[in-house]
Amino acid sequence: xxxxxCLTLKNMNPCLKKIEYAVRGPLVIRAAEIEKELKEGKKKxxxxxxxxNLGDCHAVGQVPITFxxxxxxxxxxxxLLSDPNFPKDAKERAKSILNGCRGxxxxxxxxxxxxxxxxxxxxxxxxNRDGIPADWQNIxxxxxxxxxxxxxxxxxxxxxxxxKAGVMTPIPQYPLYSAAISKFNMHMIGYYLDEATNWSLNVxxxxxxxxxxxEYCEPRAIVVINPGNPTGQVLxxxxxxxxxxxxxxxxxxILADEVYQHNIYDANSKFFSFKKVLMEMGPPYNQxxxxxxxxxxxxxxxxxxxxxxxxxxxxLDPEVQKILIKSISAMFCPNNIGQAVLDCVVNPLKKGDxxxxxxxxxxxxxxxxxxxxxxxxxxxxNACEGMSxxxxxxxxxxxxxxxxxxxxxxxxxxxNQCPSVFYCFQLxxxxxxxxxxxxxxxxxxxxxxxxxxxxxxxxxxxxMLNIFKTFHEKFLAEYK
Amino acid sequence: xxxxxCLTLKNMNPCLKKIEYAVRGPLVIRAAEIEKELKEGKKKxxxxxxxxNLGDCHAVGQVPITFxxxxxxxxxxxxLLSDPNFPKDAKERAKSILNGCRGxxxxxxxxxxxxxxxxxxxxxxxxNRDGIPADWQNIxxxxxxxxxxxxxxxxxxxxxxxxKAGVMTPIPQYPLYSAAISKFNMHMIGYYLDEATNWSLNVxxxxxxxxxxxEYCEPRAIVVINPGNPTGQVLxxxxxxxxxxxxxxxxxxILADEVYQHNIYDANSKFFSFKKVLMEMGPPYNQxxxxxxxxxxxxxxxxxxxxxxxxxxxxLDPEVQKILIKSISAMFCPNNIGQAVLDCVVNPLKKGDxxxxxxxxxxxxxxxxxxxxxxxxxxxxNACEGMSxxxxxxxxxxxxxxxxxxxxxxxxxxxNQCPSVFYCFQLxxxxxxxxxxxxxxxxxxxxxxxxxxxxxxxxxxxxMLNIFKTFHEKFLAEYK
Numbered sequence: 001x002x003x004x005x006c007l008t009l010k011n012m013n014p015c016l017k018k019i020e021y022a023v024r025g026p027l028v029i030r031a032a033e034i035e036k037e038l039k040e041g042k043k044k045x046x047x048x049x050x051x052x053n054l055g056d057c058h059a060v061g062q063v064p065i066t067f068x069x070x071x072x073x074x075x076x077x078x079x080l081l082s083d084p085n086f087p088k089d090a091k092e093r094a095k096s097i098l099n100g101c102r103g104x105x106x107x108x109x110x111x112x113x114x115x116x117x118x119x120x121x122x123x124x125x126x127x128n129r130d131g132i133p134a135d136w137q138n139i140x141x142x143x144x145x146x147x148x149x150x151x152x153x154x155x156x157x158x159x160x161x162x163x164k165a166g167v168m169t170p171i172p173q174y175p176l177y178s179a180a181i182s183k184f185n186m187h188m189i190g191y192y193l194d195e196a197t198n199w200s201l202n203v204x205x206x207x208x209x210x211x212x213x214x215e216y217c218e219p220r221a222i223v224v225i226n227p228g229n230p231t232g233q234v235l236x237x238x239x240x241x242x243x244x245x246x247x248x249x250x251x252x253x254i255l256a257d258e259v260y261q262h263n264i265y266d267a268n269s270k271f272f273s274f275k276k277v278l279m280e281m282g283p284p285y286n287q288x289x290x291x292x293x294x295x296x297x298x299x300x301x302x303x304x305x306x307x308x309x310x311x312x313x314x315x316l317d318p319e320v321q322k323i324l325i326k327s328i329s330a331m332f333c334p335n336n337i338g339q340a341v342l343d344c345v346v347n348p349l350k351k352g353d354x355x356x357x358x359x360x361x362x363x364x365x366x367x368x369x370x371x372x373x374x375x376x377x378x379x380x381x382n383a384c385e386g387m388s389x390x391x392x393x394x395x396x397x398x399x400x401x402x403x404x405x406x407x408x409x410x411x412x413x414x415x416n417q418c419p420s421v422f423y424c425f426q427l428x429x430x431x432x433x434x435x436x437x438x439x440x441x442x443x444x445x446x447x448x449x450x451x452x453x454x455x456x457x458x459x460x461x462x463x464m465l466n467i468f469k470t471f472h473e474k475f476l477a478e479y480k
Numbered sequence: 481x482x483x484x485x486c487l488t489l490k491n492m493n494p495c496l497k498k499i500e501y502a503v504r505g506p507l508v509i510r511a512a513e514i515e516k517e518l519k520e521g522k523k524k525x526x527x528x529x530x531x532x533n534l535g536d537c538h539a540v541g542q543v544p545i546t547f548x549x550x551x552x553x554x555x556x557x558x559x560l561l562s563d564p565n566f567p568k569d570a571k572e573r574a575k576s577i578l579n580g581c582r583g584x585x586x587x588x589x590x591x592x593x594x595x596x597x598x599x600x601x602x603x604x605x606x607x608n609r610d611g612i613p614a615d616w617q618n619i620x621x622x623x624x625x626x627x628x629x630x631x632x633x634x635x636x637x638x639x640x641x642x643x644k645a646g647v648m649t650p651i652p653q654y655p656l657y658s659a660a661i662s663k664f665n666m667h668m669i670g671y672y673l674d675e676a677t678n679w680s681l682n683v684x685x686x687x688x689x690x691x692x693x694x695e696y697c698e699p700r701a702i703v704v705i706n707p708g709n710p711t712g713q714v715l716x717x718x719x720x721x722x723x724x725x726x727x728x729x730x731x732x733x734i735l736a737d738e739v740y741q742h743n744i745y746d747a748n749s750k751f752f753s754f755k756k757v758l759m760e761m762g763p764p765y766n767q768x769x770x771x772x773x774x775x776x777x778x779x780x781x782x783x784x785x786x787x788x789x790x791x792x793x794x795x796l797d798p799e800v801q802k803i804l805i806k807s808i809s810a811m812f813c814p815n816n817i818g819q820a821v822l823d824c825v826v827n828p829l830k831k832g833d834x835x836x837x838x839x840x841x842x843x844x845x846x847x848x849x850x851x852x853x854x855x856x857x858x859x860x861x862n863a864c865e866g867m868s869x870x871x872x873x874x875x876x877x878x879x880x881x882x883x884x885x886x887x888x889x890x891x892x893x894x895x896n897q898c899p900s901v902f903y904c905f906q907l908x909x910x911x912x913x914x915x916x917x918x919x920x921x922x923x924x925x926x927x928x929x930x931x932x933x934x935x936x937x938x939x940x941x942x943x944m945l946n947i948f949k950t951f952h953e954k955f956l957a958e959y960k
Contacts, residue, residue: 005797006700006731006769013637016803021810024592056589059582072556076817077549085563102531102539107783109536112504143623143787143815150811154663157493179810183634220486251486289486303587307623307787307815317485323496330501330659331630335623335787337556337817 018182021175022440023451027424028053031434046432050464052452053434055229055396057302061457065301065362067355068344071097072306075106075340089353097340106336112329114141114310115336118343122294122310125346129261130276138313140324141334141342145259145295145309150180151328152291152311155320156220156253157184166217168209168252170201172399172441172449174229187217192444195401198390199233203242210250221253222246227260227271227394230441230451232374234269234393240277244285254278256292259309262299265371266393275314290314296341298396300366308338308345370396373454373461380465384472396453399438402472404448408479420448426475431467498662501655502920503931507904508533511914526912530944532932533914535709535876537782541937545781545842547835548824551577552786552817555586569833577820586816592809594621594790595816598823602774602790605826609741610756618793620804621814621822625739625775625789630660631808632771632791635800636700636733637664646697648689648732650681652879652921652929654709667697672924675881678870679713683722690730701733702726707740707751707874710921710931712854714749714873720757724765734758736772739789742779745851746873755794770794776821778876780846788818788825850876853934853941860945864952876933879918882952884928888959900928906955911947 009017035049051060058064067090074080074094081091100117102108113119119139126134142148156165166187169177173190181188191209193199201224210219224243226235235243247254256274264271279286295309313321349356374392381389381400389400404419412422418439427433438449456464489497515529531540538544547570554560554574561571580597582588593599599619606614622628636645646667649657653670661668671689673679681704690699704723706715715723727734736754744751759766775789793801829836854872861869861880869880884899892902898919907913918929936944 004731005795005800006733007635007800008797009799009803011638011640012635012800012803015637016634016807019803019807019810021806024809054589056582058585058587059589061583062587064585064587069557072817073553073560076552076556080553083565101785102536103541105538105544105785107538107542107544107781107785109534109539109784144813146811146813154496155487155492157495158491160491176810179807183807183811251484253486301587304589304813305581305585305587305816307813315485317488319489320485320487320492323489323492323499326501327496327499327659327663329504330499330656331626331663333624333626333784333787335815335818336785337552338815 015183015185019179020182020440021179022436023054023175025436025440027421027428027436028434030425031428034428034432044432045430049432049434050456050460050467051434052456052464053436055298055453055455056304057455058304060455060460062302062366062455063362064303065344065359067349067359068301068303068341071340071344072337076337087354089349089355093344097343101336106340110334110336110339112333113325114139114334115339118339118346121343121347122312126273126275126312130273130279132276132279134312139310140313140328141308141310141339142332143307143309143334143338144297145257145293145311146176147332147334148309148311149176149255149257149293151324151332152255152313153180153184153221154327155324157186158220160218163216163218165221166213166219168206168219168222170223170225172230172438172443172451173223174225174257175440177223187213189213189217189219190442193228193231193233195390195444198393199228199231199399200235200239201243203246206243206246219250219252221255223255223257224274225257226274227263229257229260229395230397230399230436231390232392232395232397232399233390234264234266234271237272237277240272240274241281244274244278244281244288248285248288254288254290256290258292259295259298260395261294262367263370263396264394265374266391269393271394275312278314287315289316296338296345299345300363301341301345303341306338306341307335308342310342369458370454373458376458376461376465377452377454380468384469386476387472392454396455397451398454399441399449399451402448402450405476405479408475411479420450423448423475424450427468427471431471433464433467433471495663495665499659500662500920501659502916503534503655505916505920507901507908507916508914510905511908514908514912524912525910529912529914530936530940530947531914532936532944533916535778535933535935536784537935538784540935540940542782542846542935543842544783545824545839547829547839548781548783548821551820551824555820556817567834569829569835573824577823581816586820590814590816590819592813593805594619594814595819598819598826601823601827602792606753606755606792610753610759612756612759614792618796619790620793620808621788621790621819622812623787623789623814623818624777625737625773625791626656627812627814628789628791629656629735629737629773631804631812632735632793633660633664633701634807635804637666638700640698643696643698645701646693646699648686648699648702650703650705650708652710652918652923652931653703654705654737655920657703667693669693669697669699670922673708673711673713675870675924678873679708679711679879680715680719681723683726686723686726699730699732701735703735703737704754705737707743709737709740709875710877710879710916711870712872712875712877712879713870714744714746714751717752717757720752720754721761724754724758724761724768728765728768734768734770736770738772739775739778740875741774742847743850743876744874745854746871749873751874755792758794767795769796776818776825779825780843781821781825783821786818786821787815788822790822849938850934853938856938856941856945857932857934860948864949866956867952872934876935877931878934879921879929879931882928882930885956885959888955891959900930903928903955904930907948907951911951913944913947913951
């Protein structure tokens, strides 16, 4: 008996077909296959895959913060509250979280926007960071920042004068944004970051991008990732002011991805939140609409797998905010464990607390080590002939440029691959090092990059950079 | 200086405006206000709010399963693996979960569809349940069932011959479906459950609904909730077969919400999964496309706040499945704690395991008590004059009908309220009992219902039913 599917490529949601997501794309799938082959005893010129493709700290040896994990154990299994091996401050914090849970169990539903107590702590954290008031009712917690990024972007889906909503997005960009734009049937307005000035945002480039786009879409929002992913830059206050002025002129909603706000390594760089700058610029800028995103997955904690993140919305139309809250309550629910971790991040231990010394030691060890690794990566790639890499001022990534030999470009094109993809596949197959091709993030036509994390532990990273140098020299020799 | 918002009610996403979600709607918001007022010492004719509005077991006194919580403590804080107070089987399970995590930390990213080991256990669970093979690669894990329900529904968004996709949805229904349909700009094709035959699905009603809908939409899928929410019925195998035949005739994708599969109370009822029935019906039915949803939030565990759920997809076009997986990897990430709980549910302890006896005792205590409460609710509401309630065969809810006095209907209409909303607000304000009006789920025009959970602990439930009876008599007297 014949049978035709009711759901096929032809009649499925066309927007989903357009989604691309390189950080978990074909190269990463191949890396997993190679790991399996190695496990099965297959001979390779290397004995393990080095994963520098994903900002996944714990996967590559980062140790969790003790206090955070004690909290999870205590709230999940409150019998431990009488265990003398757990410190007093951890028990107190655990009790206050359980107090915020209905029925004193983390198994009960939180409010859809998250626990009031955690939202209040987020607001206090922001106030302390910026010196600007923050209202806890403007905080929405999700299962990681992804949930809340999508929820805010969805507000902007609309058709105006027959034109789709356009969202300005950096190139190179973190592909969550392009994926969401595809899925939401919006238009991506790519603006190029300026590699020559350490990936800063150039207003004339923003102007070019928005003006060209106006013909075929209605520009509604601008995404800025600061510190940068995949580019590792930290925006100056002056640059942020320029972006805000531009957004004001074009009446754009600002989406500030600030999940790496704890990850600043460069002595000359400082993190300024968009909220702080916008508020301090005074009228009319301090009335602009802004959403800022933060996560437990990055920073010094790196708790990606526990899924905690928040959004602060500023100056949203109160009627629109009501609809946002309503739509969230129907569609989302943040997990309670991720919220507890978020609470630890935004309401950190204070001097004098029994666990403070250990916490500070662990936190600083990680941040100091990341700083060291940021430098290693910068120096390592710049030491390779035909490669250049900007200073990694912040975040967890570098985006080095490869001066690709013309014969390698030809070879890649003959395989119907972007040369950056070709390069990264060769690297993976020959050395086991897994990085993500620049094509997955976007790059100026005719330039070739890759994104690497700075996350492998220092010894491993040194090893990786050596492998890279040897591979790169061999590659240049082969295609010169 | 004047300032106009860039995002307003006029130019925001129109689909979000249409979303309604009664289970967290105005009545529930009012209940929270009343709780605050009571805390502040405001005098009311009652001293606490009794929440019977949400399937939130732990919020109303259900105790977590010890073994599950031990697992969370152990994986979050592996120092406890050497604590002699934790049983051996919990430690072994925790180690196997940590083994499945990159870097042996629950802080690392899982694969977007979830850990392979948990997906394999889900497939084994389904095989054991149905006696039908299940492929772990067809299992997708989310932050609760909501994530995966949305992901599957999104596949169906499309416009065919200028018509929106239509999704058949029961009335009354769990409003997640209507909310998702609004958000996705699809068309909801409501089909009425037959209250007279204990909320069964009547094929002639399905025919009516689909035929009327064909004029203005393209029917693509049918949602069936079994056991039923808000209606508490358990479908017979015969009824499921009829639904499958109907779906086949109309070429519909079946979305089977089976999250209450552990919650069967009626001695004459048995849970049959759509997968089992469809497969056992043989060709052509065993080639039909189906997605079945399951969750940790319900059953005997009730771990709503930890967010673990899965979907099994059956017979999906492999090309469509690839796109589903790709879109999930860009947009979703299940939390690892929810996955660990899911693992405990689908790979339960076995006789002889050190923790088995305690686990069985706790599980059976909860399920036996729910069975008793299902009966109490059924009997309690039927003992009220002018109220009728079907047997609660399964799930966690009853949906009693109120024979509303005409004067009460008039009064409600004068307030521009559905009489069911009017009734529930009166109940809340006068007694502190919080249930959800039938209007939030849908009901046959001119009939009035409410949804109550069966979840308050037995003594509290008895108290609630007494309050209800007194209130209801007073209400009838007032409006007779």
